Amino acid sequence: MGKFNKEEFGNKLRSARLQNGLSLEYVAKKLGKSHVSVIRYEKGEVIPNAETLNTLCEIYNIYNGDLYNITKDENIVNLENSNNPFKVNKLYLYYKGYIGKRKLGKFKFVIDIEEKSDFVEVRISDYKSKKTILIGHMLADDNIATIRTENYKPNFPRLETNQIIINISDGTNHLLLGTMFCTNGNYIPNMKKCLISKKDLVFTDEMFDMLKCTEEEKENILRDDIWLADIEKVNEFEYKEE
Numbered sequence: 025m026g027k028f029n030k031e032e033f034g035n036k037l038r039s040a041r042l043q044n045g046l047s048l049e050y051v052a053k054k055l056g057k058s059h060v061s062v063i064r065y066e067k068g069e070v071i072p073n074a075e076t077l078n079t080l081c082e083i084y085n086i087y088n089g090d091l092y093n094i095t096k097d098e099n100i101v102n103l104e105n106s107n108n109p110f111k112v113n114k115l116y117l118y119y120k121g122y123i124g125k126r127k128l129g130k131f132k133f134v135i136d137i138e139e140k141s142d143f144v145e146v147r148i149s150d151y152k153s154k155k156t157i158l159i160g161h162m163l164a165d166d167n168i169a170t171i172r173t174e175n176y177k178p179n180f181p182r183l184e185t186n187q188i189i190i191n192i193s194d195g196t197n198h199l200l201l202g203t204m205f206c207t208n209g210n211y212i213p214n215m216k217k218c219l220i221s222k223k224d225l226v227f228t229d230e231m232f233d234m235l236k237c238t239e240e241e242k243e244n245i246l247r248d249d250i251w252l253a254d255i256e257k258v259n260e261f262e263y264k265e266e
Contacts, residue, residue, distance in 0.1 A: 034068030040084035109164045119218040130227045167193045191255040201255040
């Protein structure tokens, strides 16, 4: 564990505020303090107490631990020797879901990957708003990568958990198929197919069709009462990058 550095701690706070596009005055008002106090926090001159720090983390949508992982050698940065099979720090997630009650639509998210000293952290964010929705970890071997996440903030209006299993047996340098298990707004569990890519792709109708349940899968459900999801390598198609 590296020695605590007040200046780096303050820089983390400042970076978090700027990444959220918040002014000193806004944060100060939320804390019930002066903007000078916020400046002193960001310079590392004063370390906020536990209550203030917890409020800051809620404002910035971060965990307390994010502010303490500041020593560069605590994180594994050599992706060639890491536990991240994708060897990149960002993935793109595509799946279909209901827009409103009846209409199926396209959903696109970003998965940020950061390898810590003892686990691989993932954050799932909305593609357009950049808002982090879920946070968790990834486990992988030579055949599958599993991403398990939960609510980014514990005070979200409802509990949300998510598990994604991705087939990586043929490598990761192509469009990947996976399954995603989650609950809908009424807490009803559901499993659906999803697509994962290292490239930022346009979510095409062809990709949308790949997410349909196949006739063979339907037959398995009727015969065995179990969905054996086929997540083998998808057929090659023309990438359309954003």
